[in-house]
Amino acid sequence: MKEPMRDIKKSLDATVFKDSQFSAKHKHAVFQKIHKRKTIYVLPTLVSGLLLTVAVSAGIYFATERIGGESPAALVPNHPVTTEIPPPQGEGGTETVPLYEAKEDAEVSMKDAETAYALCVDALTDYYNAIWNGTEIDVGKFIGNENLQQYLETKIQYESKKFGTMDSKVKQLEIGDWEVTFTNDEKGGYLYLEVPVSIRKHDGGGYGEGTEFFVRNIDGKLTIVDWYTGGKDTYDYLVRGYEQKIGNPNVWNDHDWVKKFKSGTGLYDFEQQVYDRFQLTHDANELIGLEPISIAKLYAYASYQQDFETAYALYTDREEHILWSEEEDEQIPLVDRGTPEQVLETYKGLESGSFIQTSDYEGYIKFYPNGEQHVESGFSMIKNEEGIWQVAFLPVQ
Structure with missing residues (x-):
C-alpha cells in the first residue's frame, strides 16, 4: 500500500450510521331513486x-x-x-x-x-x-x-x-x-x-x-x-x-x-396487489396512497367478481354519508345488484376518466362509458377523516 493511501486509511480508521319497517331491498330501491436531498449535475x-x-x-x-x-x-x-x-x-x-x-x-x-x-x-x-x-x-x-x-x-x-x-x-x-x-x-x-x-x-x-x-x-x-x-x-x-x-x-x-x-384482470399490477391485501383485511389503511381512480377500479372489480363484502368495505365510512349498514347490504338480492356483464357496461371507460375534486373531501370521476364525449358519467368519491379516498354510496347515477 502506498504511503499516501496508508495515511488516508489511518485517518478514516480513526474517524470512521390504520327505517326498520322497510327491507334492505326497499331501502336500496329508494336510494337509487333519490341519489343521482447530492444534487446530480449532468457533467461531462x-x-x-x-x-x-x-x-x-x-x-x-x-x-x-x-x-x-x-x-x-x-x-x-x-x-x-x-x-x-x-x-x-x-x-x-x-x-x-x-x-x-x-x-x-x-x-x-x-x-x-x-x-x-x-x-x-x-x-x-x-x-x-x-x-x-x-x-x-x-x-x-x-x-x-x-x-x-x-x-x-x-x-x-x-x-x-x-x-x-x-x-x-x-x-x-x-x-x-x-x-x-x-x-x-x-x-x-x-x-x-x-x-x-x-x-x-x-x-x-x-x-x-x-x-x-x-x-x-x-x-x-x-x-x-x-x-x-x-x-x-x-x-x-x-x-x-x-x-x-x-x-x-x-x-x-x-x-x-x-x-x-401480472394480474391479467384489468387492474394494474399494483392495484391487484392492493385488492388482494384489502380483500383479506378490509382495512382502509391498505388504500393509503391510492388515487381515486384506482380505488374506483377496485370497487368495480369487486362488483364484477360479486365480492360484495369487499365492495361494501370500499364505501365511505363518513357517518353522515352512510346510506345503509353492512348487514342491510347482505340482504340485497343478487337480482338487484346487476350481472357481471352489466357491471362491465356501467364502469366501462372508468380507468380513462379524470378526477375532479369539488370540496375538501368530495369529488367525482368523469368518464365516458360509451366512448362518446357527449355521454358522460360520474363516479362519486368521498375522502375519509384520515385522508383516504373511498367510494360514495350509489356512486354512479
Whole structure:
C-alpha cells in the first residue's frame, strides 16, 4: 500500500450510521331513486467520473481486497452532494451513455463501489426526471432483467400519472450519506447500496425518499438487479408492502415472485396487489396512497367478481354519508345488484376518466362509458377523516 493511501486509511480508521319497517331491498330501491436531498449535475463524463473518484476512493480503498463473505458497510461520502436535474433531450447538450464497466469480467467487489454508486445516481436522476418532468427514460441502461424492467416501467407510469400533471417540476436531487456493502455468492457476488435522496422542486418545495439497490456484474457491466423506493405513498409500498426490504438479489428471476405482479384482470399490477391485501383485511389503511381512480377500479372489480363484502368495505365510512349498514347490504338480492356483464357496461371507460375534486373531501370521476364525449358519467368519491379516498354510496347515477 502506498504511503499516501496508508495515511488516508489511518485517518478514516480513526474517524470512521390504520327505517326498520322497510327491507334492505326497499331501502336500496329508494336510494337509487333519490341519489343521482447530492444534487446530480449532468457533467461531462470525465469530470463527473473524477468527482466520484475523489469522493469515494479513499473511503473504500481499504475494503477493496475480496476475501469472501460480507464486508463492512462503507459510508461514501460523509457529506451531501447536490445534482441538477438535466434538461429534456433536445434542449441543449448531448447525452453520454456510461458503460458502468466492472473491474473484473464476471465478478463484483468493493472495487466497483464508486461505479455502482454512479449507476444508481444516474438511474435515480433519469427516474425522477421521467416521473416529474416528463422526459423519456431508457431503463435498459441500468437494468438487464426483463421482469424488473417491466415492473419499473409500470412504476414510472404510475408515479408519472401522479406527479406529471403538477406545475412544479423537479430541479435537483440531494443525496446524503450512502452506504455500500459487498456480499459474496456463487454468482460472483453483489453490492447493496442504500441511497437517501431528497427531491427539490423549482417552487422551493420537496420531499425525501430512501432507496435501496442490489447491483451485480452481468457480462462485465454493473447492472441493477433490484430497486426499492421507501415511503408509504410510493408504488413499491403499494405493491411490495411498506415493511418490504430488499433481501434477495435473484428475486426477479423467481417465477412465483414475478407472476404476483401480472394480474391479467384489468387492474394494474399494483392495484391487484392492493385488492388482494384489502380483500383479506378490509382495512382502509391498505388504500393509503391510492388515487381515486384506482380505488374506483377496485370497487368495480369487486362488483364484477360479486365480492360484495369487499365492495361494501370500499364505501365511505363518513357517518353522515352512510346510506345503509353492512348487514342491510347482505340482504340485497343478487337480482338487484346487476350481472357481471352489466357491471362491465356501467364502469366501462372508468380507468380513462379524470378526477375532479369539488370540496375538501368530495369529488367525482368523469368518464365516458360509451366512448362518446357527449355521454358522460360520474363516479362519486368521498375522502375519509384520515385522508383516504373511498367510494360514495350509489356512486354512479
